[in-house]
Amino acid sequence: xxxxxxxxxxxxxxxxxxxxxxxxxxxxxxxxxxxxxxxxxxxxxxxxxxxxxxxxxxxxxxxxxxxxxxxxxxxxxxxxxxxxxxxxxxxxxxxxxxxxxxxxxxxxxxxxxxxxxxxxxxxxxxxxxxxxxxxxxxxxxxxxxxxxxxxxxxxxxxxxxxxxxxxxxxxxxxxxxxxxxxxxxxxxxxxxxxxxxxxxxxxxxxxxxxxxxxxxxxxxxxxxxxxxxxxxxxxxxxxxxxxxxxxxxxxxxxxxxxxxxxxxxxxxxxxxxxxxxxxxxxxxxxxxxxxxxxxxxxxxxxxxxxxxxxxxxxxxxxxxxxxxxxxxxxxxxxxxxxxxxxxxxxxxxxxxxxxxxxxxxxxxxxxxxxxxxxxxxxxxxxxxxxxxxxxxxxxxx
Numbered sequence: 046x047x048x049x050x051x052x053x054x055x056x057x058x059x060x061x062x063x064x065x066x067x068x069x070x071x072x073x074x075x076x077x078x079x080x081x082x083x084x085x086x087x088x089x090x091x092x093x094x095x096x097x098x099x100x101x102x103x104x105x106x107x108x109x110x111x112x113x114x115x116x117x118x119x120x121x122x123x124x125x126x127x128x129x130x131x132x133x134x135x136x137x138x139x140x141x142x143x144x145x146x147x148x149x150x151x152x153x154x155x156x157x158x159x160x161x162x163x164x165x166x167x168x169x170x171x172x173x174x175x176x177x178x179x180x181x182x183x184x185x186x187x188x189x190x191x192x193x194x195x196x197x198x199x200x201x202x203x204x205x206x207x208x209x210x211x212x213x214x215x216x217x218x219x220x221x222x223x224x225x226x227x228x229x230x231x232x233x234x235x236x237x238x239x240x241x242x243x244x245x246x247x248x249x250x251x252x253x254x255x256x257x258x259x260x261x262x263x264x265x266x267x268x269x270x271x272x273x274x275x276x277x278x279x280x281x282x283x284x285x286x287x288x289x290x291x292x293x294x295x296x297x298x299x300x301x302x303x304x305x306x307x308x309x310x311x312x313x314x315x316x317x318x319x320x321x322x323x324x325x326x327x328x329x330x331x332x333x334x335x336x337x338x339x340x341x342x343x344x345x346x347x348x349x350x351x352x353x354x355x356x357x358x359x360x361x362x363x364x365x366x367x368x369x370x371x372x373x374x375x376x377x378x379x380x381x382x383x384x385x386x387x388x389x390x391x392x393x394x395x396x397x398x399x400x401x402x403x404x405x406x407x408x409x410x411x412x413x414x415x416x417x418x419x420x421x422x423x424x425x426x427x428x429x430x431x432x433x434x435x436x437x438x439x440x441x442x
Contacts, residue, residue, distance in 0.1 A: 050135050050136070051135065051136040051172060051175055052133050052134065052135055052136065053130060053131070053133070053134045053135075053136070053139050053153055053161075053163055054132035054133060054153075054161075055175070056136060056163070056168055056171035056172060056175070057132065057153045057160075057161035057162060057163045057167065057171075058161055058162045058163070058164075058167055059160065059161045061085070061086055061159065061160075061161050061162040062076055062077075062080055062082060062085040062086070063085060063086045063087070063088045063092075063159060064076065064085060064086075064087055064088070064098075064119060065087070065088070065090075066087050066089065066095050066096070066118060066119065066120035066123075067119075067120065068087075068118065068119050069115065069116050069117065069118065069119070070103075070115050070116070070117050070118075070119055070122060071115035071116065073085065073098060073119045074103065074115075083100045083149075084097060084098065084099040084100070084149070084150045084162065084164070085097075085098055086098075086152050086159050086162060087119055087120065088159050091157070091158070092157075092158035092159055093154075093157050093158060093159070094126075094127055094129055094152045094154060094159050095120065095123070095126075096119075096120065096123035096124055096125040096126065096127055097123060097124045097152065098119050098122065098123040098124070099124070099149065099150060101149070101357075102122055102123060102124060106122050127148075127150075127151070127152060128142075128146050128148060128151055129151060129152045129153070129154040130142060130151045130152075130153055130154070130163065131153070131154065131155065132155050132160060132161065136168060136172055139151075139163060140165065140168050140169075143163070143164070143165055143168075144165075144302055144303060147301075149164050149165065150162055150164045151163050151164075165303070221246045221256075221438075222246055222248060222254055224254065224318065225441075226318065226370075226440060226441050226442065227254075227438060227439065227440060227441070228408055228409040228410070228438075228439040228441060229409050229436070229437065229438060229439070230408070230409035230410035230411070230412055230413030230414070230436070230437040230439075231244070231434075231435065231437075232413050232416075232417050232435040233433075233434050234429075234432065234433045234434070235432045236380075236429060236430070236431055236432050240269065240272075240432035241260055241261030241262065241263060241268030241269065241272045241309075241432060242258075242259070242260050242261075242272070242378045242380065242432040242433070242434040243258075243259055243261075243272050243275075243276060243434070244256070244257060244258045244259070244376065244436050245257045245259075245276060245279060245280070245283075247279070247280070247283035247284060249283060249284060249285065249286060249287045249315070250287065252317060252318050252319050253287040253315050253316065253317055253318070254315065254316045254318065255283050255287070255289070255292070255314070255315045255316075256313070256314050256315075256316070256374075256376065256436070256438065257279055257283070257311060257312070257313045258311070258312050258333075258376040258377070258378065258434065258436060259272070259275055259276075259279075259309055259310065259312075259330070259353075260309065260310045260311075260330065260378045260380075260432070260434075261275060261307065261308075261309045262307050262308050262309070263307060267307065271300075271309060271354075272309070274299070274300060274303050275296060275300060275311070275353065277299075278295060278296040278300065279292065279296055279313075281295070282295035282296060283313075287315050287317075287324075288315070288324070288363065289313040289314060289324055289325050289326035289361070289363055290326040290360070290361040290362060290363045292313055292326075293311060293313055293326050293328050293350065293353065293361040294359065294360065294361055296309070296311065296353050297328070297351075297353045297354060297355075297356070297357075297359050297361075298357075300353050300354030301354055301357055307354065308329075308352040308353060308354045308355050309328070309352065309353040309354055310328060310329040310330040310352055310353070310378075310379075311328040311329075311353055312325065312326075312327050312328070312330040312331075312332070312333060312346075312376060313326055313328075314326075314333075314374075316368070320367070321367055321368045321369065321440070322365050322366070322367050322368075323365060323366050323367070323368050323374070324363050324364070324365040325346055325363065325365070326348060326350060326361040326362065326363050326364070327346075327347075327348035327349060327350045327361070328350045328351065328352060328353045328359075328361060329350065329351060329352040330378075331377060331378070331379050331382060331394070332346050332347045332348070333345070333346045333374055333375055333377070334346070334374070334375040334397070334398060334401050335366065335368075335372060335374055336372060336373040336374075336401065336402065336405035337372060338369060338370070338371025338372050338373075338406075339369060339371070343398050343401055343402045343405065345394075346366065346374070348362070348364050349362065350362065368440050369440070370440055370441055370442045371440065372439075372440045373401075373405050373409065373412065373437060373438065373439050373440070374437070374438045374440075375401055375412075375416075375435070375436075376435070376436040376437075376438075377397070377433075377434065377435045377436070378431075378432060378434045378435075379431070380429075380430075380431030380433040380434070381420065381433050381434075381435060382394050383430070383431060384420065384423070384424055384429065384430065384431070384433070385424070385427055385430070386423050386424055386425055387425050387427045392420060392423055392424075396423070397416070400415070400419050401416065403415075404416065408439060409437040409438065409439035410437075412437050412439075413435055413436075413437045416435060417435065420433075
């Protein structure tokens with residue numbers, strides 16, 4: 046039996062929290078904390094939508110607010126006259142409307158009155174519940190007709206592996222650009238079939254090579270989808286400019302509209318092959334390590350920048366270092382340094398730095414192999430708790 050199309054009425058948050066325009070901000074914030082929500086709707090006496098107040102409205106204003114702001118009416122800080130949507134609009138159209146308007150919440154209005162609220166997170170989670178029910182019903186029907194459970198398990202495993210292959214093709218380039226002065230070593234190990242880690246390279250022009258490593262929050266399908274959105278934004282931005290800060294800012298802007306409550310950490314650096322200057326910017330990602338062949342020292346490439354997909358109009362400041370032949374750069378995700386052994390110790394950045402220093406003179410691929418062998422010895426039989434991605438770049442004459 047074919048189900049009718051999913052509509053906003055079926056997936057919206059119907060028990061939406063509402064307040065009057067003159068409600069003091071401290072009362073509004075108390076309600077948001079009580080109900081653990083990120084937004085509520087401000088309604089007039091006739092239940093029409095006067096505005097929407099979200100945690101982002103609060104963050105934008107509270108830093109510069111005068112003393113006593115807690116008593117201000119919510120009408121002064123809300124997003125007034127918000128866009129609204131009808132309850133009979135289809136699920137796909139609703140999601141497209143949120144993206145087109147670049148908003149996170151839309152009041153649902155029927156006959157001029159607020160009856161619900163939608164957000165990308167609500168749409169996706171409720172649709173997943175809906176699809177889960179559909180799968181369960183079909184599974185029961187299949188079980189009644191055919192009790193070959195092992196066959197279904199094999200089919201599910203095949204589909205997950207196919208999705209993993211799809212993710213690999215989308216998120217991981219087949220190999221970095223073949224510049225004769227560079228050698229590469231890579232390791233990619235998602236926690237399960239689907240992960241949120243990825244790395245990528247870009248060639249904004251013939252003399253510049255960009256290297257990105259990123260980590261989408263969470264695991265499985267949700268993390269994979271955010272990672273794919275992030276890489277799509279990176280591919281578009283990195284082709285236009287050799288400036289890492291501009292690329293991360295463009296990715297942040299794109300993810301603000303799409304990723305909802307999830308975020309991405311990232312490090313992006315661009316090597317100028319003419320000068321060997323490596324310019325980079327950071328978005329909440331663990332600092333890569335640089336091995337200086339001339340001195341034998343290992344130093345982190347530190348920087349500051351907020352996570353992607355959280356703060357609007359974030360500025361990602363650039364730093365630069367000049368590399369020399371024999372230098373190595375080691376990029377990694379936090380799954381490496383946060384891994385624990387059987388007695389609860391973390392692998393941590395100190396151990397990674399020491400191991401990197403011990404093998405830094407080796408070719409990039411051998412260096413990565415040595416690091417991962419040490420990592421596996423450290424973890425022993427302790428189950429892995431996160432995706433692990435490592436990329437080494439070796440600069441030669």
